[in-house]
Amino acid sequence: MRTTLRTLQRMCDNGERISVLTCYDASFALLLENSGVDVLLVGDSLGNVLQGEETTLPVTLDDMVYHTRCVARGSSKAFIMVDMPFGTSQISPENTFENAAELMAAGANMVKIEGGHIMTETIRFLTQRGIPVCAHIGLMPQSVHLLGGYKVQGKTHSQAKRLLEDAVILEKAGAGMLLMEAVPSTLAKKITKTLVIPTIGIGAGRNCSAQVLVLYDMLGIYSGKKSRFIKNFMVSADSISEAVENYVKEVKSGKFPGLEHGF
Numbered sequence: 001m002r003t004t005l006r007t008l009q010r011m012c013d014n015g016e017r018i019s020v021l022t023c024y025d026a027s028f029a030l031l032l033e034n035s036g037v038d039v040l041l042v043g044d045s046l047g048n049v050l051q052g053e054e055t056t057l058p059v060t061l062d063d064m065v066y067h068t069r070c071v072a073r074g075s076s077k078a079f080i081m082v083d084m085p086f087g088t089s090q091i092s093p094e095n096t097f098e099n100a101a102e103l104m105a106a107g108a109n110m111v112k113i114e115g116g117h118i119m120t121e122t123i124r125f126l127t128q129r130g131i132p133v134c135a136h137i138g139l140m141p142q143s144v145h146l147l148g149g150y151k152v153q154g155k156t157h158s159q160a161k162r163l164l165e166d167a168v169i170l171e172k173a174g175a176g177m178l179l180m181e182a183v184p185s186t187l188a189k190k191i192t193k194t195l196v197i198p199t200i201g202i203g204a205g206r207n208c209s210a211q212v213l214v215l216y217d218m219l220g221i222y223s224g225k226k227s228r229f230i231k232n233f234m235v236s237a238d239s240i241s242e243a244v245e246n247y248v249k250e251v252k253s254g255k256f257p258g259l260e261h262g263f
């Protein structure tokens with residue numbers, strides 16, 4: 001049976017950490033869930049790691065539908081979360097619903113939307129109509145040009161206050177999970193303690209309910225500079241399955257991320 005949002009909420013309530021990895025195809029979907037990964041994120045990072053794009057901006061809804069179908073066909077146990085790519089959640093709640101419905105029909109169990117309080121109405125609209133939403137705050141790669149690069153967010157007192165307020169507003173609007181990317185560990189801890197829903201961290205310290213990494217990063221396949229929050233699990237493994245199993249073990253035990261992976 002496939003993991004549900006209720007299962008993830010129960011794990012969070014019981015203090016069991018949730019393991020998440022990005023996944024874009026059927027073969028890896030099966031390998032990851034058999035290695036114990038709870039959530040497969042069909043991330044728009046596929047623009048970078050599969051398509052060779054510099055940013056996630058060129059990724060289309062059709063791309064996401066295609067990869068969601070592949071992941072859904074290859075797996076039967078893991079919960080499937082899917083990114084809404086750039087331009088598909090910004091126009092109106094109604095338009096976002098139409099786009100999200102395509103992803104749900106392709107096999108998504110939840111969609112992920114980048115954006116803070118500006119997404120409140122959209123998240124309310126979708127969740128009231130049966131589409132679970134994970135809100136993505138902090139570093140939002142789809143806004144890279146506005147942010148002026150891939151930088152840590154929420155470092156000043158006022159930015160941190162805004163992020164905490166956004167998290168509370170988005171939970172109230174119906175978000176079922178909240179992903180925080182590249183935010184100070186102390187802020188992520190505070191937000192996690194304040195919310196009831198599970199939080200997912202990437203570059204957000206060790207106190208989130210769940211942890212995610214880009215699959216290619218944790219397998220040591222990266223071009224250019226390695227981000228501080230990445231750990232290459234292939235270094236001490238003999239196979240990809242072993243690397244993924246070690247990732248799951250370290251997330252569950254709280255060993256990963258370590259202090260050195262946070263900001």
Ligand code: KIV
Nearest residue numbers: 022043044045202212
């Ligand atoms: O697309 C992606 O890979 C993401 C990251 C936060 C893991 O959204």
